[in-house]
Amino acid sequence: MTSPTAFGHQHLHVHGTSPIHxxxxxxxxxxxxxxxxxxxxxxxxxxITFAIDATVLxxxxxxxxxxxxxxxxxxxAILPFVAFAFLFPFVGDGETTSVLGFSLSTDxxxxxxxxxxxxxxxxxxxxxxxxxxxxxxxxxxxxRLRVPAAVVAIIGFMFRYLDLMVDxxxxxxxxxxxxxxxxRWLWQSRPVASSAGALFVRTYERxxxxxxxxxxxxxxxxxxxxxxxxxxxxxxxxxxxxSLAAVAGLTIVGLT
Amino acid sequence: xxxxEVASLIVGMHAPDGFLDPSVTATMAIVAAVVLGKALRAxxxxxxxxxxxxxGVCAAFVFAAQMVNFPVASGTTGHxxxxxxxxxxxxxxxxxxxxxxxxxxxxxxxxxGGLTALGYNTVNMAIVPAFAGWALFRVFRRLFPCNTSGxxxxxxxxxxxxxxxxxxxxxxxxxxxxxxxxxxxxxxxxMVGVHMLIGVGEAVITGLVVAAVMASxxxxxxxxxxxxxxxxxxxxxxxxxxxxxxxxxxALVLAMxxxxxxxxxxxxxxxxxxxxxxxxxxxxxxFADGLFADYATRxxxxxxxxxxxxxxxxxxLTLTVGWGMASAQxxxxxxxxxxx
Numbered sequence: 201m202t203s204p205t206a207f208g209h210q211h212l213h214v215h216g217t218s219p220i221h222x223x224x225x226x227x228x229x230x231x232x233x234x235x236x237x238x239x240x241x242x243x244x245x246x247x248i249t250f251a252i253d254a255t256v257l258x259x260x261x262x263x264x265x266x267x268x269x270x271x272x273x274x275x276x277a278i279l280p281f282v283a284f285a286f287l288f289p290f291v292g293d294g295e296t297t298s299v300l301g302f303s304l305s306t307d308x309x310x311x312x313x314x315x316x317x318x319x320x321x322x323x324x325x326x327x328x329x330x331x332x333x334x335x336x337x338x339x340x341x342x343x344r345l346r347v348p349a350a351v352v353a354i355i356g357f358m359f360r361y362l363d364l365m366v367d368x369x370x371x372x373x374x375x376x377x378x379x380x381x382x383x384r385w386l387w388q389s390r391p392v393a394s395s396a397g398a399l400f401v402r403t404y405e406r407x408x409x410x411x412x413x414x415x416x417x418x419x420x421x422x423x424x425x426x427x428x429x430x431x432x433x434x435x436x437x438x439x440x441x442x443s444l445a446a447v448a449g450l451t452i453v454g455l456t
Numbered sequence: 457x458x459x460x461e462v463a464s465l466i467v468g469m470h471a472p473d474g475f476l477d478p479s480v481t482a483t484m485a486i487v488a489a490v491v492l493g494k495a496l497r498a499x500x501x502x503x504x505x506x507x508x509x510x511x512g513v514c515a516a517f518v519f520a521a522q523m524v525n526f527p528v529a530s531g532t533t534g535h536x537x538x539x540x541x542x543x544x545x546x547x548x549x550x551x552x553x554x555x556x557x558x559x560x561x562x563x564x565x566x567x568x569g570g571l572t573a574l575g576y577n578t579v580n581m582a583i584v585p586a587f588a589g590w591a592l593f594r595v596f597r598r599l600f601p602c603n604t605s606g607x608x609x610x611x612x613x614x615x616x617x618x619x620x621x622x623x624x625x626x627x628x629x630x631x632x633x634x635x636x637x638x639x640x641x642x643x644x645x646x647m648v649g650v651h652m653l654i655g656v657g658e659a660v661i662t663g664l665v666v667a668a669v670m671a672s673x674x675x676x677x678x679x680x681x682x683x684x685x686x687x688x689x690x691x692x693x694x695x696x697x698x699x700x701x702x703x704x705x706x707a708l709v710l711a712m713x714x715x716x717x718x719x720x721x722x723x724x725x726x727x728x729x730x731x732x733x734x735x736x737x738x739x740x741x742x743f744a745d746g747l748f749a750d751y752a753t754r755x756x757x758x759x760x761x762x763x764x765x766x767x768x769x770x771x772x773l774t775l776t777v778g779w780g781m782a783s784a785q786x787x788x789x790x791x792x793x794x795x796x
Contacts, residue, residue, distance in 0.1 A: 212565060233571065240473050240481070240572040244635075277568050278472050285475075288636040311636030318474025323567040330565050338565070350496060350508055354557055357512020358519065365513075365520035373524075383527035386660055393661050396521055396536075397668020400545060403517040404676050407510040414509060423508070 213334045219438070220264035221332045224431030225341025227439035232329045234443030236322045242450060244314035252449035253321050256442045257328065264332050271327055278323045285315035325442070335359050344430055353423045361406070368399060470562065471577055471626075473570030480633025485575030491583050491781075492556050498549035498784070507550075515554045515561075518542055522558070526661055534657045539585025539622070540615035541662045544593055544679040545669065548784040552586035576629050584625045584773065587780030589618035593679055594783055604670050607680040611666040616659030621776065623651035624769045631766055640766060 215221075220228075235253075242249050261271065289308035330338070336356075343352040372395040383389055411419075431439075476484075500507045518538050528534045542551035556578050562568040569577045593614035600606035627644040634640075669677055 236473055236571045240570075241478050244474075274567060277566065282472070285636075288638060305637055307637040311638075314635055315472065315474050319472030319570060322473030322570045322572065326564065326567045326571060330567070335565070348493075348496060350500065351557065353508040354512045354515060354553075355561060357509055358515040358557060358561060361513045361516040362519055365516045366523060369520050369524055386526070386528050386657060389526045389661060390664050392524065392526055393664030394668040394671075396524060396661075397665045398672065399520070400517055400665065400669055401673045401676060403513050404510070404673075407513040408506065410509040410513065411506045415505075420505060 212330050214266055214270065214331045216265060216332065218264045218332070220260060220328070223332075223439055224435040225333050225337040226344040227341075227431040227435040228329050228333060229338070229341050229345060230436075231439030231441075231443055232325055234440065235325050235446055238443055238446035238450060239318055239321045239325075242318075242446075244310055244317070246450070246453045249446070249449040249453045250317050250321070252452075253442075253446050256445045257321065257324050260328055260442060261324075264328060266328070266331055270331065271324065274327050275320065275323055278319045282316050282319055285312045285319075288312045288315075349423065356423070357410075361403075365399065365403065368402075369395070372399070470559075470569030470581075471573045473572045475570070475573055475635060476576060476629055476633035477635055480629050481572055481575055483575075484579050484629065488556070488575045488578040488583065492553065492578070495549045495553040495556070499553050502547060502550060511550060511554055511557070514542070514546060514550070515557045518554055519558050519561070521665075526657065528657055534654065536661050536665075537581065537585065537619060537622075537654075537658055538662075539582055540589025540593070540611070540618040540658075541665060543586040543590040543780075544611050544614070544662070544666060545677055547678040548586050548590040548780055551590075552582050555586060556582035558582075576626070580622045580625050580629075584622050584777060585615075585618040587784065588621045588773070588776040589614045589780070590679075590784060591776045591780035592617050597679070602683065604667070604674070604680075604683070607670060607677065607683070608663050608667045611679065612659040612663030615662035616655035619655040619658045620648060620651045621773060623647040625773055628766065628770055628773065644765060644769075 235256075239250075239253055242253075261268075288311040289304035333341070339352050339356050339359075342355070343349060373392070376391055376395070381391055383392065499511060503510055521536050521538055521541075524535060526534055526536065539551070539555050542555050545551065546554060559569065559578050559581050560574060563571055563574050563577065593610050596610035596613045597606060600609050624644070624647070627640065627647050630638075630643045631640040634643075666677060666679075670680060674680055674683060
């Protein structure tokens, strides 16, 4: 799960005026998708391609003037799964190499590297995009990329109420803790689960109230869009640079 | 990074980029897109224009509920996955849509799970638990008495088994799209084994949450839409004993299932030292390792047992998910009678 420190979407976006911040969100999203797909299909032994990909990301990171601590801290979210991937050399079949007295599967080592490299590059790329794009713009970008309007609107509502829900849960837990409820075993979880149930009821009722309020203001199934400015040609070109570089990296290694 | 968090992530199956090969990744992305498109239309039919605000706040609820730490044992904590819970509370279409949106947002905004892995992550965390969970829930409802305890027990069992089914789904995808030379047997044994334990927690918590909602607003539990308000008013509050019995039942069912597969678990580990005529295709791997990559076949080379396990898992998964979708489809019709 998301670590508590990484949570709270107001902290996801880092205010700035860099060229990366000013890029149109739809261009950034498409650029991100192109980049992660290119990285994902890169054969794992093409180290030079991965090096090129990493350099490009580092370039974007420098241009965006983000703090290294922020990006690294949020990258930590992928650690558990990468740790899982590090089991591959120990349980893999096939040829083995001896490393520090352990007999490890060569293919397993490559598999670990594969996950480590691709997961890091993919996560770093999406962190760069979310750190330089406010959530409302991200949503506007999604809808300009023809993601169904209902899906975009649902995601928008989710963000609007997320902090509220998390805070409400937090308050319930604090109230329980203040009354000396400190569960240690699964069968003691009834009060926590009951508060989750209560929160669901409140959530559902809140959703209906929100809908009533929206209906009173003329909602008939479609959300109005406020910003109409869309990506210019230079936005698309600029956002495509990392993907193009990654594709170039693939071709260079492929041809040699 | 504490061990428990490692377990929860493996369990959460927020797989990063590059975990499965491109062909399986693409196939799963198509499956996810098709099912979610259908779920979106069905949700709009079911909720009308209320779809947007309701699904939105419910997605926020699922996201928040996944962050709540439940006690597991001796102070360690786990968290809810919530796929089956969402289906039971909101119905399978809205439920799967809501959980899928949570998964998408976690990948897109929180870098939790890879963007290219979104297809299979959505299938494993939203589609399989919601639809298989719904199908199982309906089966268990028929087996249990038609009252609140019956609904709660059925929810608990369905949620517990749905987690194991998700693990099986991931193992099957691994069979066809492995990127590491780990045999299907090993992955299957480990994933299913770990998820049995998680399933017990998921079962207890889901049952308790459903019980709490049933206690105050039974009309909000779609899976209990057939119970009449008069009947509900006369029922006593469910005793803790019912939960204890339910939990034991879940544990028993899960144990029975795990014992079936236990035999296939150890041999993968024993084969570490074995050299099985290893001729890697790693250099031209780009798209070469299609559906029957050599890893997958290597997982099957020794025993018909693996094939049998893989085959029956596939059939089981397809049947439950398919049946869940079929019954969800039936639910979509305007007829007021919903449950058996």
